[in-house]
Amino acid sequence: MADLPFDTPAYRYDLARVRANHATLVAALPTPSRLFYSLKANPHPALVAALHTAGCDAEICSPGELAAALRAGVPGDRMLYTGPGKRDAEVAEAVRAGVRWFSVDSPEGLDQADRIAAAHGVELRCLLRVNDRVPNPGQGLTMTGVASQFGADVDWIEQEPQRFRSRPSAPVRGFHLYTGSNVDSVESLVAQFTAAARTARRLRDLLDIDLTLLDLGGGFGAPFARPGHNADLTGLADRVGPALDGLFPGWRDGAPTVAFESGRFLTATAGTLLTRVLDVKRSQGTPVVVLESGINHLGGMSGLRRLPPLVPTLHAADDRDGAPLEAAIVAGPLCTPLDTWARAASLPDVRPGDVLAVPNVGAYGLSASLLAFLGHPAPAEVVCDGDHVVETSRLTLTRHPVDTPGATDEPREER
16 A cells, blocks of 8 residues: 555545445335435535435535535435525525525524525425424534524424415425434434434324425444544334334325435545655653644544544555554644644554555545645545545635635636
């Protein structure tokens, strides 16, 4: 691995693994159901395209994700646009691209969808996102049952149902309940999906809506920057299906269509970060290993408590007979003491120029990192299908003066 056919640092994505993860998840879900890929996990168009070809729809929440999905060949009518706050301009852009399903979080969200739909002469079908009363156990990141920007509290909907009913050009056609992420236990997943379905049934009757799409969310667990495998979902369908039968007897015939979402389960184990050792030294008796990559390439979100504190597992490319390094500091190249992956890591005998690999970072890796901080180049992204390299690209962030015609004041992504 030391003589790679591409430059380092590099994220290597394996499309064969993405397809295998998709097949595993589809087989674990109750049949029939619709599956959305959450682009927030990894918006690389090659991964999105592979999942779209396999039958996966796209859940997007920004103009950048819309552009990535379109580039991947996903038509607008196969997308769900979510997010707790949307600017009129981005909703209008999505409408022009053919997006017709929107998750809305409040009466204001319904009014916005209605206003923009009417201006474009179309109908937008809305999922009312609901913040249920009680969080379910076993979640890596709780997103319901607490004060939140996501969704409308179920108590609010029940107290003022008239505010959440359909608008002329934006009818409420379903519910969106996403209660947590990175759940490893089938027991916890069954509990959250069953509770969400019960709430949806109660609100359907209260609002008297034609329920055509029920998005129960996801949260299927996967490892991050450490060895391991996706959560074992054995038995999930056998337990969720009967619960849906009792609440929505027509769901197996598509009344309503039941949907799930996934990001990390589909892509995490398909990605590896390859980065070289720049320096090995000792500081006050402690081994220090400096890498090409740091928090700018992996794990920037851990500082925001959006991910667990990052202590990635590092695998060496070549075996060495030298003594391993114990209790080593592993740092990146940034000019800040914050750029540290670990302060007491156990490493093999490594030397400058060696390539180290961080496993299972195909989700919340590059796009969840502090790319612009201190201005180092982004890693390459190498898309493979098994052992065959399909394409290599690199993100480039450029600035545009705001008074330049056609320019924006936001970073531009180039691949």
